[in-house]
Amino acid sequence: MTDQPAQEVPQKGHPKGLWVLFGTEMWERFNFYGMRALLSLFLAEALLMGETESSIIYGGFLGLCYLTPMLGGYISDKYLGNRNCILLGGTVMGIGQLLLFFSGTLYADNLELAKTVMWIALIAVIFGNGFFKPNISSMVGSLYPHQQKSKLDSAFTLFYLGINVGATLGQIICPIVGDVQQDGIRDLSAFKWGFLVAAIAMFIGTITFLFLKNKYVVTPDGRAIGGRPKKSDIPEGESESAKFTQINIIISIAIMVAATYGLHLVFDSPGASPIKAWLYPFIFASGISLGYLILSDKTITKVERDRIWVLYIVCFFVMFFWGAFEQAGSSLTFIANNQTDTRIFGWTMQPSMVQSFNGIFVMAFAIPFSILWVWMSKRKIEPISPVKQAWGLLLIALGYLIIATQVKGLGDGAKIGIIWFIVLYLLHTWGELCLSPIGLSLVAKLAPKRFASLLMGVWFLGNAGGYVLTGVLGALLPPSPDKYISMNKEGVDLRGILEGQKEASGRDLYILGTGKIGVEVDVRKGKENNIDLDKAFAKSAALLKKAKDRKDTAYTLRQTLDSVLTRDQFEIIKTQALVKPAYPQFMGVKLKDVYDFFMLFVVLCGLAGIVLYALTPMMKKMMHGVR
Known part of the structure; x- marks a missing residue:
């Protein structure tokens, strides 16, 4: 294999580097979503933590997975560059999955040691993800010169297809080997094999990137993409580097400390775990303080400031989407396990595998959605990105509304058919395709070059806030009939x-x-x-x-x-x-059954979608021509 970079990128279609990043991200998502499919059940049943505590841990874990990209983005922009951060992050995540394998081996003989190894494993996955995630997404945007930025929505939708090919394979294969039941009794010792398969997938992705990056992940003139930005890389009119004054850094830290403590008073309650009482507030406070710090940069122009504010507004509403969507790995998995007839065409599907319908539908609809955006753009009828994201929120609300009507009045021992989960995941997938790849593209289009990875980290921080909501709301799941x-x-x-x-x-x-x-x-x-x-x-x-x-x-x-x-x-x-x-309560309202639980997401996401849509005329002006 030669390391000589390709010198030209076709004007039509997408550069070959996109497919290298596609494959690398595919294996990483196999690893992450395969592990995610098993994690809540592993915590609740093998490590004996119960459904409520497992939901809290799950939300905190995912929240930190999307908080650490801020750190990874900063280190990439300042020191290591995208390429080195991807290799470092992939390796650390693979080690984390191996540690989960060992936790799954130890639990039967030494439960406390198994829990300790589990915590170390999750920390490794969290930091590995922080280095990997913002940098590979940022590199997708860097593949396209300024005159080809119109291809970004299509490129990120294809990249999102790679994410979901991997996620779907992980959500199918890891449960097949890791969520094994015999005569209706789960074999808890099998979880470790699912984690081992996830580890192998992560190492495959990392090695793929290592050997192909120099040949294909390059600019149209053959320069390597992913090093620290040089002055020649900065578009005319932009400052070369961020300039944060010492006083603004101190103010930002003070805001984070004050916000953490203030939110702690909101989240804390009798019996609240440290994750809910302190970690959740810290994640929200980090977003608030970083938002201030970026806007305090003295080199930011008015246009840049307006565009960054658009990203902040979108990140706020994205939290409601992910708070509802990511119930797939916690409360929806528990409902699939306890209250759902998972037989399909005579075959009983593992409850942890039900969420794989999301990835299957993404693979089916990612390219049609990509074609749809291009078709609408050519006819000048394509809505701006925030409008698409408002559609995404309304679609996820509709999914919960439909399944809520099916569980209303469900008696003890009764179960809903898996068809309603399939309908829910279909609508959630359409919502996801309107929101997530469009958000990645929006960051690439709006972010000043010197803030590219850091603002990609801010986007993922919006996801982190959503995952905090996942934990908070997932813990409100009322007792199921079983x-x-x-x-x-x-x-x-x-x-x-x-x-x-x-x-x-x-x-x-x-x-x-x-x-x-x-x-x-x-x-x-x-x-x-x-x-x-x-x-x-x-x-x-x-x-x-x-x-x-x-x-x-x-x-x-x-x-x-x-x-x-x-x-x-x-x-x-x-x-x-x-x-x-x-009974669990949300803002004073008791949630007595699964119907009440689902309607909570209908209201939250429905209102968020309506408000975001109402704000889009103002946001369009603030985007200054970017769509």
Whole structure:
């Protein structure tokens, strides 16, 4: 293989470098989405963290995955360049997946060590993603000279096709090997094989980029793309580098600290995990402080400032989209697992695989959408990017509205057909194609050259805020019908307790708290009363696991109680409200069932879409000719 770069890029079609980036991103998304398909179930069932805590962790993990691109973008722009950051990020992510494989190997014999390895693995994936993600997206925009920028919407839609080819393969193959059930019982030891397959995919993508980048990822005149920007790369009229004064950096840090603490007061509550109480506020505060810092640059012109404000406005509304869309990996997976008949053409699909319909539909519709935008552009009827994104929000609201009508009044033990998940993912995919690739293209078109990777990081920060909402909203999933049935088997009338028709004993509350089903658990207050609830819950779970291993199906959670706490401690749980039964609430509204849960997303995304659409005339002026 020669390293001699190609000297010319055809005027028609797309440069070959796009297909190298397409392939690299495809394998990285295989890795990420394959792992994502298994993560919530792995946390909830193998590591015994429960659905609510798993949703919180899932949201925090995804939020940080889209916060660290700010760091990766800055280091790329300042020191390493796009190419080196992609290679570094891909390698670190592959190592993170191998660590998840080891966590999946250790959980049965040493649960605490498995949890520790899991945290290290997620940290590795988070930072690897931060180096990889903004830089490969930024390089797509760099492939096209100024006179070919009109091709960017089409290019990013094709690039998005690569993302979803990989995501779909990952969401199918990783669950096939990692989410294995026999006679309706999940084999928890299989999760590790899904993580191993994800690791292999990541290393394939990294090696592909390593060997092909010098030949194909180049400018039309043959110069390598992805180094630190040079003065010759800066379009006329733009400053070469950002100029942040010391006082503005200090103010930005102060804003981040103050906003983190202020939002902590909003997110914190009795029993709130550190992820929700501190990490979520930090992610939002980072976006606020970075937004100030970029606009404080003294070299920014009025046109640049207006365009950056457009990106900020879009990022705000994008949070609502991703907060609803990414339920696919948490609450929608749990609903597919608990309340959905996943049989399709006589074959029972793994619940973690249901979300793969999104990727399948992206592959089916990405090119038609790309053709549609080009067709509309030639006829001068193409709407500006924010209008397309408003359509995306309205489509995701419609998807939730349709499935909400199907679950309304669903009785205990009843299940919805998988067809309604297919309809939901079809509409969500159309919404995604109106919003996400268009957003990537918008950053490439609006961002000043010196802020290219950093503002791509800001775009992903909007995603990070959305994933925080994913965790917050996903944790509001009400008890599913199977939970009422399982609690009845334990002698707990969950519905009666939640409706205030039955008084729960301390033992009843403890049983509900073990699975975090329909209750708020105040761990801190428990420790103040010399009761370590987390330790007690873990001990009960371990006793149940031992009974399961010896195939003692008659052994129940209630039978573990005398082994973990005393009679007086159970009484304290009740009198001190250490475990408090309650339906989830959002802004004072109780969410009693899955219908209420789905309607929450209908309202949030529907309103966001309407407001964004109303703002588009103003935003069009602020874009100064960019569409």
